[in-house]
Amino acid sequence: MKAVGVIVEYNPLHNGHVYHLSEARRLSGADAVVAVMSGPFLQRGEPAIVGKRARTEMALHAGADLVLELPVAYAVQPAEWFAYGAVALLHHTGVVDSLCFGSESGDLDSLQRIARVLAVEPAGLREDIARRLREGASYPAAYAGAAAALAPGGVDARDAAALLEQPNNSLGLHYLIALERLGSAIQPFTAARTGAAYHEATPGPGAIASATAVRRLLMADGPEAAAQYVPATTLAILQREWQTGRAPVHWERFVQPLLHIAATRRASELASIAEVTEGLEHRLIRTLSQLAEPSVDALLNALKTKRYTRTKLQRMLTHVLLNHSKTELSPSILAEGPGYLRALGFSSKGQSLLKQMKRSASLPVVIKPATFNHSQLELEIQAQAAYALAYTDKDTRTMYSDYYDPPIRY
Template identity: 40%
Template sequence: MKTVGIITEYNPFHNGHLYHLKKSKEITQSNFCVVVMSGNFVQRGEPAIIDKWTRTLMALKAGADLVIELPVIYSISSAEFFSFGAISLLHKSGIIDSICFGSEHGNLKLLSQIANFLYNEPEDFKINIKKYLSKGLTFPKARNKALLDSLRQNNIFESENELNEILSSPNNILGIEYLKALKALNSSIVPFTIKRKGEHYHSSNIESSIASATGIRKAIKNNKYDILFKTIPKDCAELLLETINKGLAPVYLNDFSLELNYVLRTISKKELKGFMGITEGLENRIFDLSANNFFIDDLVKKIKTKRYTLTSIQRSLLNIILQIKSEDFWEFHKNGGPQYIRILGFRKSASFLLKKLKQNACIPIISNFKDSYQRSQGLIKKMLEKEVISTNIYSLHYPNSLYRIIGKEFSSPVIILDR
């Protein structure tokens, strides 16, 4: 029996995700699908619009067999570290035969060529990055221009326009990073890709049954709930609407403005530099501009420059709010990345996967969070503590104050779908 791994956020789960999940099983000829999913905070540097347990149940209802959590340390990291963390979990599980990711381009051969080149990083490539950074470009843009120069010299090139399009598309970028991580881990997992269908990743248009998560989140913010049943599988749409009606969603980045301002008013610039992502003088812009911009949405727009992208700024601000420091991240990363495999949910019909996981995984398996937290120590305990803190902060912003309780990590059991 074969098992395919997919890396997701499901923010929220929609018809495009359903297509990806089904197609992944089909083209890899897999019997089971294991999902690595971000928790309550996602790679765009935002809180997930709905909590991770609800999103886990959505995934299981839609056909996923086992859902594993990507630790928050990695879920709000750059594409490179987000991808490494997720691939590392799949690799260390010992039960994954293949991965299948969505991409705007759909050409695995070309994406692999680019990934191999970036993994090896020739000297001329490094020099060109520094050259473009010195001209004030953001790191992603500097790397893209340096890559174009180097690929042209090495004849790994389709056309400049095509390459620019590849390197400016979010799912292509993540796909390249997944391929790099597989290479770095010397993994036997076989990669596949599916060409993305429907609206563009950032599109807010909803003109078909396959819309972007961005568009769906915008519709939710504008209370256009009828759109949910057009763009989301029926079971998942009903669950999402039920969660909203209870006051457990939606949650937005701007909701965390008070926490951010509290931290900024109680620490120095020197202390601010210790948080992950605060580099190259960013602490000065955050401190200076936060004096007159209380809300995160306004602050991010003011801080943005050619060098700092919106998402990188949002990730940095989340690191401040969630108290994730650079030394924490690098301690985890230099010691193998994710320290455990945390199970969020599974289907009873896939219980076989759990037995196989316990036999093959080379890092601890966590199914009872409270018990593991009490017994753990060292880096495992430290990583679990980050989840406790991030969930306690996330739950402060449920619309219904009755649910803003502390300790949800300890009281929330693994989701088991009885089918």
């Protein structure tokens, strides 16, 4: 059975994602789709609007056959480590033949040429990034500029810069770099995005809107407001999660624990937390004392500068909330890769893939987290417990659902 991998967050799954799944099958000729999906907290440092089990259901209804969880150690990271962790999971399954990612350009050849150069960490790359940061660029812009300057023959530096300014192109580049560094035989494909742009805040004509626009509709008016832009199965799941008080989850639901932690930590303690860099611990403490209102949005707006993007600051606050230390999320630790393959859900084809993985995978396949020990899984269980505190009805079994709930079978 040929399997194609996709790397997703589904926050929430919408019609554009259904198109991507269809294109992944078509371009790769695969019989099954393996989705690597972030858990409760996402790459941009945000809590998912609905929980990982609900999003797993959405994925299975939309055509995914096996959903694997991307550990939070990689899920809440800049593109380099997010991509490396996700691609490594697909690589270690031993059953995934191809990877299909979305991009604005659809230009796989140019991205691959740049990836081959950057995979070996060229001399001067980090120094160029540091120089651009000192000049006031955000990290994504600094990386894109430095990468474009090293564009190989056949790729004009200006064209490369324009290419990498687009978020999906940039993330796709990191997937390709990860494949190179892993020496993986997985074959990459890219599907050009259609309809709404990645950050487009309002829906346009047609049935495809960006996840950002869909979330705005959901937050303003509830699930029915997004009905045009999501599959019927996604809409039903969203309605259920709203009715049970498990959604919508957003930063303000964490304001009390987050501000308590930030207000009761010494600067030296905050400085040990992942993504608290360059004196941000002092800026955080000073800003807290000057807030006009106790809200996460107000805190982020007050912290934000040209140098520190909202995404960078959200990731920092997520690590503060979850007490993720620099030591346990250091580059040397992350470079070791994920330590297991955890199944969140599967179809009948996915179940066949799991049986195959038990023979072919180069990492342990985890079905019951309660029977498996790993430091990354401990972080995942803690993240889920913290996430569940945002639900209307709180109980310890829900907080520690990772111990009790089996994978979803579709």
